[in-house]
Amino acid sequence: MSGAEAAPATVTAARSAPVAAEPGPLREIWFRLRARPSAVVGLVIVLALVGMAVFADWIAPYDPSATNWGAVRTAPSLAHPFGTDEVGRDLLSRIIHGARASLAAGLTSVALAVTLGLPLGLLAGYAGGVIDGAIMRLTDALLAIPFLILAIALAAFLGPSLTNAMVAIGLSATSIFVRLSRAQVQAITAEEFIEAARAVGNPPWRIALRHILPNIVPAILVQATLTIAAAIIAEASLSFLGLGQQPPAPSWGSMLNVAKNFLDQAPWMAIWPGVSIFLAVLSFNLLGDGLRDALDPRQRN
Amino acid sequence: MSAPGTTKLLEVRDLAVAFETRGGMIHAVNGVSYALETGETLGIVGESGSGKSVHVLAMLGLIPKPPGRIARGEVVFQGRDLLALPDKALRKVRGGEIGFVFQDPMSSLNPAMTVAAQIVEPLRIHLGLAGAAARRRARELLDLVRIPDAGSRLDQYPHEFSGGQRQRVMIAIAIACKPKLLIADEATTALDVTIQAEIIALVRELKREIGMAIIWITHDLGVVAGIADTVQVMYAGRILERGPVDDIFSDPRSAYTLGLLRSLPDLGVRDVRRLRLQPIEGTPPDMRLPPAGDPFAPRNRYATPRCFLEAPPLSQAPGAAPGHLVAAWYDLPGQLARERPTP
């Protein structure tokens, strides 16, 4: 009796769902994210960093590349809150501008990795068979070379520059997304609604794009956020080694590289860039952990 | 079946257990009181969420705390309140004086330890047995639970045993220290029907040999009929009815018990069998907001207005056998008589 009443209601709901302006999933994620203080802290720092990078020209008190031989390695003061470096450049301004390299590297390389990895993973998971085998062996091989070592090798052969570092990091991170999207596709393909979509005669590409892709977006989003954190460290590492951002353009990693030669005379040169990297990485990690909890309650412990 | 003794082995008084969750406090057990005699077999029946398993786990300190919490009550076992015992003393009771058999024999044994190691564990902890003596006893126990070729199977791992055999191993572990009480929590639910019957027969035999009392928890009234002296029906964390097994089957006084009996296909109970086989309509109450009245009232077609307002106490059912208790404001036999057309 209750079943007979419920049935039409369900049908109506199903029919009207796509028509509604879809406030559903995104808002839901936002509400769940908001309930987690650590995720909110992460998001706030991320936004602050993005703001810093975008408005660097207006915020920074000095030109980040302007040398001042009269104020070489001066300790933090009112004029230079973070102090100056070995050629008298204002560290605060360089830190603010350095956010650009870090964020650009984090975002671009992960975007590259997703753009390459997601279609390959979809293909492997959906096509199966020989194609799957070939793609998987290739990612296995890529994963066999540790992330940073591969990135260093690529940067070495491509030549040192920020762009090449981003390409190297992006390529090195691709296999993560191939694996993840493949596993997700396989899990979702097994579910009944895909079976149903196939039964009513949807072509494979349509099933992949309309039915499978939307369902794996949350997992990809979480992994992408966490990978941005790893990519920021990787960019800083490459720049620290001299394989990323080339001087005199500011980058937190290359600032540390210089700073380590002046540890005993100007320790502040080493402190601020490190704190910045730490905060950037921490914020993306917090945001990623928070997103994971908000998107997939099953994984929470 | 051995006659129930006369001394109280276990007395549960007003036990209440709650779980703190994100969605609010879940009141899983709400004031359960009963007693168990030495050597008695008590069958506790109820659906999942009735509190039947939670309350026995709670009395032995086996629910995770937090989120679990014992809100009130006493559990007196052989003169001591288990809930007031320090951890160490309670551990001596667990596995020593009270043996436990769980539902899923597939996951209840440690996959990384040999069967011998798992049987020896309680022997070492409670009886101080070690080495060859412990091993000899482990072998005897496997013989006792009728595992063929016990000697060669001691050093095997659980995955090398079938489901029924694993449950036999679990029973061997539970009775290793000759407990006064064996608690079987849905011990045959995960097994095939034929193996179920074998396990029940085995437990009956062991009971005769060891003379322990048994609390047999199940959702299946049919299983209870084959083993229990007394049956206790639980619903929404309360006892709705309790009495000698034959009386419960022939003269149920709670509408919920009646519903359970009606959902049994073939049972030698003439009185209720004539009634149509039917499932119980509706769903159990949300245990975050336990109802003020009789928890079964919303699903009970015989419910009176009072049932919704006030929880009925568990008391002697009028006109029933002594010791047959029911918690109901309505008069089930009267209602049934009125419903049935007079011949």
Added chain:
Amino acid sequence: MLSFLARRIAIAVPTLVLASMIIFALQQLLPGDTATALSGEERDPEVIAFIREKYHLDRPLPVRYLLWAKGVLQGDLGESIRLQKPVIDLVAEKLPVTLQLACLAMVIALVIGVPMGIVSAVRQGTTADYVANGIALWGLSIPNFWLGIMMILFFSVYLGWLPASGYVPPSESLIDNLKAMIMPAFVLGNAIAAVMMRHTRAAMLQVLQSDYVRTARAKGVSPLGVILRHCLRNAAVPIITLGALEFGQLLSGAVLTEQIFSVPGFGKLMVDAVFNRDYATVQGVVICTATTYIVLNLMADVAYFLVNPKLRRS
């Protein structure tokens, strides 16, 4: 056992072959004439001719790969143009240093990470759990080269307790060796400790919720006994498997750590080679790293197999 191993090796071999192809293909990324680029700083026509000959640059790409792979299999990783030495000798010289560093770091990671993971799982939701998770997050987010710099600043520059650099081989003086290695090993182990903590916590949480742990408690086993006898053994399986995967992270981290503390290992060899445009050495280091990584994973599979009785018997 044998069929299990055979299957694992059957997967590892094509992986290694493909990895070698990728590493070989790196050469193709070089701008301009390969031989000229490979010659690095040298512009000596004789050297360029030698390289052209050595790498069979006049042959088609697949043939070049096969010849190169054949050489690698025979232990010929090429010549370091810069150092005038076979790459294999360089690697053999530096590898033990990195391995010592990596092993010390792994020990530190396990000693810190595993107990922390156990405590935070057993005390889930308590202050101890939050503190442990906070430390893990810190460990994951702090760039290890910066941690290294800060440690040098504090322990070497400020306190003067430990040398900032200056590697001493253990054969010379074990004490001085450890003094020089303790900071790099800690820096390197720090991030892995955080990962191990998370793995251990997740594995322990899962095991703690299992039915057999409830059985053990119902038997009267003490809380410590439950953790040591029943949980750790089962949690060890995922910890070992995931721990082995972290070894790659360890090798990546070693590159930076060695750079900061001037430890003459594998990573330093690679970075120096990158700057000297000593491409053969870079390739050699990468291929050794990949091989080490694949072999370690194979070993982890075997370990997994050994602690898992279900696999061992059937």
